[in-house]
Amino acid sequence: MTELLRQSFFARDALVVARDLIGCVLVHGEVALRITETEAYRHPHDTASHCRPGFTARTAPMWGPPGHVYVYLCYGIHSLLNLVTDDEGEGAAVLIRSAELERGAEIVHARRGVRSADEVALLAGPGKVCAALALDPGFSGRSVFVPGGLEVHGGEPVREVLVGPRVGVDYAAPLDRDAPYRFADAGSRVVTRRRTLRPLVRFPR
DNA sequence: TGAGCGATTAAA
DNA sequence: TTAATCGCTCAT
Numbered sequence: 001m002t003e004l005l006r007q008s009f010f011a012r013d014a015l016v017v018a019r020d021l022i023g024c025v026l027v028h029g030e031v032a033l034r035i036t037e038t039e040a041y042r043h044p045h046d047t048a049s050h051c052r053p054g055f056t057a058r059t060a061p062m063w064g065p066p067g068h069v070y071v072y073l074c075y076g077i078h079s080l081l082n083l084v085t086d087d088e089g090e091g092a093a094v095l096i097r098s099a100e101l102e103r104g105a106e107i108v109h110a111r112r113g114v115r116s117a118d119e120v121a122l123l124a125g126p127g128k129v130c131a132a133l134a135l136d137p138g139f140s141g142r143s144v145f146v147p148g149g150l151e152v153h154g155g156e157p158v159r160e161v162l163v164g165p166r167v168g169v170d171y172a173a174p175l176d177r178d179a180p181y182r183f184a185d186a187g188s189r190v191v192t193r194r195r196t197l198r199p200l201v202r203f204p205r
Numbered sequence: 206t207g208a209g210c211g212a213t214t215a216a217a
Numbered sequence: 218t219t220a221a222t223c224g225c226t227c228a229t
Binding site for chain 2: 076
């Protein structure tokens with residue numbers, strides 16, 4: 001049932017990948033998380049993206065091939081997990097913002113950044129997701145197709161997807177700041193800033 | 206070498 | 218809504 005996602009899954013527009021990652025499962029060692037919230041950082045023209053200033057040592061993985069990991073340190077404290085999308089050289093990725101703990105509660109409980117039993121199951125916020133998976137910037141640049149590393153599995157399709165603006169990007173140009181690049185599982189209670197999200201309308205084909 | 210800053214978090 | 222926070226990035 002849980003099938004490893006292939007590179008073709010990631011080699012698409014970050015917007016599409018961000019939406020499709022909702023409900024998918026991150027596996028790192030004994031810990032498995034079901035993704036409930038994501039954000040797309042589409043390309044260097046996106047003024048909210050770390051790729052905006054051009055190629056740097058830190059963002060090198062984001063410019064690399066799809067299906068690789070970009071982890072960086074935020075506020076000097078929190079590690080944030082991204083999955084690189086689009087084609088190599090595009091400079092796009094999806095930020096994993098929230099997740100539900102599926103497996104490995106004992107281990108996650110012992111890890112830094114997770115204090116209470118409630119926080120163990122409710123990984124709302126990108127810093128907590130990374131802490132639960134025990135990922136730090138040293139992991140940045142790794143591939144998700146290498147066994148034993150961070151794996152991304154397909155999951156049950158979600159009933160309804162929510163969409164809305166990204167969090168913490170007030171520094172960006174208004175158009176990017178307000179762009180509906182954040183997605184979430186409407187059926188999960190592990191979602192941040194829910195009131196700013198609306199049901200995603202799917203157009204008939 | 207260091208000034209500036211941040212894709213957050215928790216508490217109120 | 219607000220404040221704490223601190224290691225890292227990148228341009229000198």
